[in-house]
Amino acid sequence: MIRNSSQTKSSVFATSSMVKIGMLSALGMILMLLDFPLPIFPSFLKFDLSDAPAVIGAFAMGPAAGVMIEFLKNVLKIIVRSNTGGVGELANFLVGVAYVLPLALIFKRWPSKKGVIGGSLVAIVSGSFFAGVLNYFVFIPAYAVVLGYPVDAFVSMAAKINTAVVDLRTLVLFAIVPFNIVKGIVVAVSGVVLYRALRPLWKM
Structure with a gap:
């Protein structure tokens, strides 16, 4: 059973925790x-x-560490290389928080195998939902402005893969949401496996 290491005496802002967050x-x-x-x-x-x-x-x-990691990795990405004028990094941060935060909160409340499974399912739904909504209203239009492409160009690219995509709405429904569901599943599995493998390091 996975045990919740966030219930330690040290704060998330302790020096050792900040080093781990940075890494x-x-x-x-x-x-x-x-x-x-x-x-x-x-x-x-x-x-x-x-x-x-x-x-x-x-x-x-704990949840605060997860959110901080999402924020810092995107700040670092903007500094090192951003091809989207920061739009991609903002999208990654917001969708990442929508994914990680519910997973972390549920695991903190129920630090068990059931908590991991339940939290992962909620995280996948939450991340995919917010990815769909934010891309429809904000990010696809923003990408179009920053990259100089019309929204229809994104629709056309998606239609070559999936003929059900005919407009922005179907692009979100049949490409962006399924993509984030697949990504959410893979991230949950890999995150749990790596956490279990690296668990001894968190006690250092």
Whole structure:
């Protein structure tokens, strides 16, 4: 059974915790740089495991640590390399928080296998929902402005993969939301596996 390491005497802002947060943030940024497209989704949707370090930090040090890792990794990414004028990093942060925060809060309340499973399911739903809403109203239009592409260009790219995509609404429903469901599942599994493997380090 996974035990909640956030219930330790040290605060999330203790020196040792801040070092771990910094390391996980740097790892998250590196994983963002190693993104790649999946053949079943349009090429502008890049897959990465950068939320996994935030999941690990949230399990080990609590919700605040998970949110901080999401924030810092995106700040580092903007400093090192941003191809979207910060739009991609803002999207990654907000959707990442929508994913990590409910997972961390549920695990903090129920630090058990059931808490992990339940928290992961809620996180996948929450992250996918907010990804859909934010992309529809904010991020796809913002990408269009920053990159100089019309919204229809994104729709056309997605339609080449999935003919059900005919407009922005169906782009969100049949590409962005499914993409985030797949990503959420992979991140949850990898985050739990890595946390269990690295658990001895959190006691140092």
